Amino acid sequence: MGNSNPAEAAAPAAPKSSGFISKLTRALFIAAGITLWYATSERRKYSVPAVSKHCDHLSPITSAEFQTRQNSLARALNQLNASAYIAEPGASSLYYGNISTSNWGLSERPLLLVITPQQNGEEIGAKVSVLTPTFEASRAKMLPIVSNDVTFIEWAEEANPYEHALTILSGTPGSVYVDGATRNFIVDGLRDAHPQADVSSAPYEIRRLRERKSPAEIELLKCANEATVLSIRAVHEKMHVGIRESTASAMMRATLASAGLRDGGCLTLFGENAALPHGSGTDRTLGETRFRLTVALAESEIPEEHLQIWHDVRAAQNAAIDIAYAGVIAAEVDKAARSSLDNSKYFTHRLGHGIGLEVHEAPYLNGGSKSVLETGHAFSDEPGIYIEGKVGVRLEDCFYINETGPIFLTAGIGGQAKSPWSP
């Protein structure tokens, strides 16, 4: 289901002359030092050499691939007779321009990535522009935007930014597509400033460009998935009866961090707590007969009834992936898992979601989804049974669709768990 834990350390205040403040500052420095020591020693204690080197061979998305993305977008816009595509900092601006919300936090002043198609000889290419507040223009020019030729369009504090956003277009703008995550006031501002333009959310012909993962993106997803499963296996070996949810969770975080997975997190729920799909907020210890959300300890004895649930959920997971070929409607995949569980009322959520630059992204595998599966789509396959006060079992593995059919992203390291004792 995904979970993230941004760990941001606040820097202690600079020392001041007052005795009390300087004592306080020293205490803060010592506290920060202890935290840092603890985090480092925790990472050393739980780091697993095989996991920590796992993704070293991969490189980030190249400039050439960014340019391919921009040109594909430009061609799609041209085919739709559209004048421009606009995105705020977020997953889509990261995809097309390498601008993320960690490079540029959202504020009330719009900074927009604007991509327009332009004729380059015989070919349609992309023109990349950025609308920026004038007083922030120098900072905007330091953004790691991938393009040989970015045009910066500045708007002064007293100006209407939306009037400026499309000044690079000659003539009246036709259709203007905005990324679906764009905030309403920006869409409204664009509409008001360009009444003749048709400003609307990007249609599927555009959205599918990001939804379908390239071979390089699949390699990155594969490695993140493999490192996660290897971390789960490593932590599983170190777990024991009596351990707390919070300790096991910290071990997972540290192991994931040693694998280079930033902001990694893992839901760690024991016993009845696992019956609440996203946890209860209590910090339970693991007992001999308690299941973690999906795995059991070597010494654990699992009641027969709970073991049966594990196997039923596994069967549902397989029923779904067995039919997840390109061309199939997403709702059918969800239905296959649900039918396998006799439409159990305890399977309370959708089967899965797309994975990529966002933890949860389109397309979704739910009973209402008319999306058609295409090669390059990557999903979670995560049926679950949650009987409140008793037990919860969810098995989650991610897969992608290639031309030969669906493939688990962890196929290279043995794929799905073999049993509750062998994740």
Ligand SMILES: *[C@@H]1O[C@H](CO)[C@@H](O)[C@H](O)[C@H]1NC(C)=O
């Ligand atoms: C994308 O931005 C990141 C920093 O956020 C930078 O490290 C990386 O080199 C950039 N990618 C390209 C292809 O320039």
Ligand SMILES: *[C@@H]1O[C@H](CO)[C@@H](O)[C@H](O)[C@H]1NC(C)=O
């Ligand atoms: C784009 O414009 C051309 C020429 O006017 C027209 O033939 C075509 O149907 C239009 N395409 C779309 C998707 O509107």
Ligand SMILES: *[C@@H]1O[C@H](CO)[C@@H](O)[C@H](O)[C@H]1NC(C)=O
């Ligand atoms: C599809 O799967 C086959 C068999 O595993 C593999 O050889 C091929 O490279 C895959 N194609 C893509 C695009 O990942």
